[in-house]
Amino acid sequence: MNRLYNERYKSFDQYVSDQEIGFTKWDLTEGESLNRELIDHNHIFFILNGSVKISCNEFHDRIFKAGEMVFIPKSASFTGETLEASLIINHSFENPLNICDKAMMESLAPLSDTIAYRFQPLAIRPPLDHFLELFVSYLDDGVRCSHLFQAKQSEIFVLFRLYYTRLENATFFYPLIGKSVDFKSFVMANYLKVESVEEFARLGGYNVSTFRKKFKAHFNESAYQWILKQKSKHIKYKISIENVAFKDIMDEYGFATPAHFNEYCKTHFGMTPSQLRESLK
Structure with missing residues (x-):
């Protein structure tokens, strides 16, 4: 841990991120539950090591493994457990933060009529894997800065736009995309x-x-x-x-x-x- 950084950071309590929004690292043992009051926010699980079994709404006992990510929408009925020791980065968020991210989600709406949603994983590929490796270092150092987390959320969505196809994004974020992201988010939350x-x-x-x-x-x-x-x-x-x-x-x-x-x-x-x-x- 960077002790100098940590000492200085602790004096800026107003910058500590809400524990329910942002990024958390789960270092889990075999058979450990993932059921952690997820329904109030959207979540992306980035599975860096191990494998997990997840049931979400009508999809039961789906297996996700290292090198994959899975999107859990707000208000979902959800259970999950590790099948082996696993390292997961959980990114929780309410909505895409900026105009570009919302515009991307709204631009994908016409594809929703052509997709048969199956709750499938998406591969973590470069440079997203490098982004996550760096973020593990931040979390290991105890970083809880809301400004950094907001910047990194925007960066993640830039990576989705640049390195994944429109069809991949539409399939992965299917429960979130719509003609108005804000309206759909309101509906899904309530x-x-x-x-x-x-x-x-x-x-x-x-x-x-x-x-x-x-x-x-x-x-x-x-x-x-x-x-x-x-x-x-x-x-x-x-x-x-x-x-x-x-x-x-x-x-x-x-x-x-x-x-x-x-x-x-x-x-x-x-x-x-x-x-x-x-x-x-």
Whole structure:
């Protein structure tokens, strides 16, 4: 560690980054959990060593290994664990920071209609690998400077623009891209918190008619139908976890009776909760 730097840095507490936003290094042992309250932010896991198993929304037990990165969107249902000792850099962020980064994400929106999203990794290739090696040194020295982290987030998105194709970026960041990154980010951050489209519109400061039109323009379907589909993904994910009791799922998602829950699962998944859990093993 650079002791001179660390001594001086500690006197500037106002520059210490929010622990939930920025970059953290995870040096993990085999079998260690990755479940760390991720839903409030977007995350990129850069896997430098080892391998991990991740389930995210409707995608279960996907294996990611050293030299790969994976994007976890905000509000995702997520679990993960290491399959061997692993070194991971976790970059957490709310939105792309500057106009160029937002413009890139918005320019990719037309590609979303041509992509079948599969929650796939993207290779860490030069010069991104060199960037990450340097960042490991910063984190090992205890650097928590928010200004540096903001600059490095912008640099990462420059590297994505320069060294990855538009199709690669669109496939990797699929849950984030849209005609308006800010509007999509608002939707992804809040759709699990609202009980109705009317409440959703008020939360965003829209009248209901404007919100419905804006939503349809961005997601190509009504807000009501889209929210139902997203919640069904979360419910299916929870059913897939064997140690989560059906009663807990019912309470979380507002099912008044087991019969109501059974009927919902038959309608949306073609089988009862018990049958669905068995089929997902």
